[in-house]
């Protein structure tokens with residue numbers, strides 16, 4: 087996993103909302119202590135935290151419980167310095183040592199081992215390699231997310247090489263977060279395009295025939311972007327015509343924000359909805375009461 | 387019938403007593419106008435048997451009270467309208483999004499009303515607790531045979547309460563108009579439409595036009611805050627009134643009979659105990675509401691007919707219907723030019739059969755066992771193995787459906803394919819219940835046999851003795867008188883049998899009973915009552931002398 091920036095700024099008990107990126111720490115502190123602030127998001131946030139803080143006092147140590155949601159929200163990707171011809175060359179060497187057995191010497195693919203990579207593009211390659219799906223463990227293995235075999239730079243080099251040979255959708259460069267103001271658009275797009283497989287909170291879900299739409303918990307900005315561009319396995323491709331680059335960035339903003347946000351209502355129960363709630367009422371709720379009943383019964 | 391219920395009300399004393407304290411004066415004021423004291427005293431003197439399993443129904447009762455209190459608070463802020471608004475509240479990731487007023491006002495309750503979120507959460511947790519408590523209360527009544535004559539009516543009322551609870555919960559869950567509840571409503575619409583012949587018409591009527599329309603939330607709101615709570619309150623009242631009229635059942639044991647009730651008085655002992663327990667239930671709901679997030683509608687987003695999320699589940703009490711839908715094969719049947727959609731069977735026919743069977747059970751059992759007598763003493767589950775087996779079977783069936791309602795999450799958590807889960811559910815639904823029957827039946831017989839053995843041979847003392855001939859035997863402590871062969875003469879009576887040496891002694895007198903103070907023996911109480919009666923009569927007599 088390549089987390090570049092660790093967003094560990096969620097010490098407000100409740101911070102469900104705003105993207106914290108690019109806000110200098112001092113300014114954040116000022117906002118948190120209800121200083122008036124210029125930007126729309128910030129002002130509202132301080133209003134929220136003020137209003138909600140009283141509830142928080144009442145609710146007690148929620149934040150601690152809900153804090154299980156680690157704040158490791160990988161945010162914008164590493165510097166995307168332009169890749170040189172030397173990088174492409176290194177990429178070719180890496181490809182030849184790790185990928186050639188299955189994808190062939192000219193990316194043409196090898197019968198029964200791996201498909202052709204001509205035209206899949208550097209985006210697909212980046213996604214596959216950075217999420218550890220490639221190089222595949224062996225024939226017929228399900229390609230789930232694994233620890234990546236190559237570091238960020240090597241991954242970029244391999245992707246550049248594949249892109250240089252066959253063309254196809256490119257790994258994007260620059261900042262992959264949208265305008266924080268558009269986060270709610272990102273939410274709408276996410277619910278419209280992604281939630282049907284990845285669930286409303288990006289927790290993932292099984293699809294039919296044993297396929298799984300994985301949780302988006304570990305995906306970095308660049309992986310989210312390249313996943314949309316390349317549509318791995320059962321996931322549809324979201325080309326730039328369907329979802330514009332700005333919209334993709336808004337989606338990324340929404341997802342990463344969702345992951346970093348704390349649960350205002352207490353422990354998030356894994357954010358999978360009513361099933362975990364039902365489990366809790368039968369165990370912690372009714373369970374505790376049954377113990378109380380037995381205790382009272384023993385006393386009498 | 388006896389004894390303590392018909393507590394003495396001493397005529398004459400009341401009329402001549404001049405109240406001195408303010409409470410006394412107030413009491414006199416009301417007594418002279420309403421004349422309730424006699425009846426009230428009778429009620430307050432009612433005795434309630436106590437056994438831990440009798441308190442499950444109380445959990446349901448108290449969660450209903452909590453629901454009314456928190457629900458009333460929510461009505462101050464909730465706006466049951468489907469008019470579209472653009473959200474401009476505090477929750478940033480939804481700012482500017484189009485949504486219904488219902489959804490926006492629920493966000494408002496959650497983020498901008500002081501204490502709103504925790505009360506919303508307590509309301510929802512209490513709803514889950516209400517349903518769960520009614521369920522286990524029902525199990526208790528079933529397995530102990532408390533539904534037998536003359537209490538069949540209360541069994542039916544209880545079933546009505548559970549059914550209405552389902553409706554009430556579903557209506558409440560739908561009110562916020564979020565993505566999950568909208569998905570639920572869409573399924574509800576499909577279920578209505580699947581009814582042969584009248585389906586389309588029913589759905590059209592319920593939604594006031596095409597789905598989703600602009601009516602449904604407002605209608606569900608009336609159902610949720612007025613109609614169903616009203617009926618629920620009435621039924622709960624009837625349930626309790628019948629309970630008081632018919633008196634509580636109790637487990638058999640020394641000093642218990644079909645003709646008496648023993649236990650604690652309604653007031654003060656039982657009332658104090660019950661009041662204390664209310665606060666425990668409230669504390670559990672409050673703790674859940676404060677510590678565990680429930681129904682985070684801001685994560686789901688507003689309902690939009692174009693969207694659906696993976697893992698859209700209903701609350702657990704509807705889960706068995708979700709499960710049955712997932713398991714039922716997609717058979718469409720054509721009958722008399724009508725297509726009956728597959729959805730009809732698992733969501734209407736199946737619950738219909740389940741609830742009818744449950745309602746008919748007391749009568750079926752009476753018919754099959756030819757037992758038409760009145761019963762006030764309970765049975766231990768082990769003593770009625772067939773019924774216990776049937777109950778285990780029903781619970782297992784329900785359990786398989788419930789688990790299947792979450793089979794996608796189980797599949798994901800344990801990395802099983804969803805199709806495999808579906809098939810496991812289908813097979814489990816058919817095979818697990820009979821298996822549960824056999825296991826429960828065998829367990830009952832085994833437990834009974836053990837009881838009988840102890841009655842016959844006594845308790846194992848753990849002391850091993852070596853006989854002169856070298857044989858080892860364990861010494862058994864007989865429970866009562868023995869015959870010439872050393873076999874116990876006590877009859878099997880369906881009461882608990884001590885199994886350990888330190889459980890010996892008269893179980894009734896050895897232990898101190900009572901929650902706040904020891905419960906006194908019946909004889910003692912009667913003696914005291916007699917003394918009291920005597921004293922009051924004397925006082926009345928002397929007063930009459932004075933006034934005459």
Ligand code: HEM
Nearest residue numbers: 453454457458460461464510513555558559561611615681
């Ligand atoms: C057996 C009784 C009841 C059950 C099972 C029940 C259940 C529920 C549930 C599951 C919800 C969804 C809550 C959520 O948003 O998370 C809800 C919402 C609501 N309930 Fe109830 N409820 C009951 C009684 C009442 C009563 C008596 C009232 C009012 C007098 C009431 C007022 C409301 C209101 C206004 C809402 C919508 C507000 C919101 O969603 O936050 N409820 N109810």
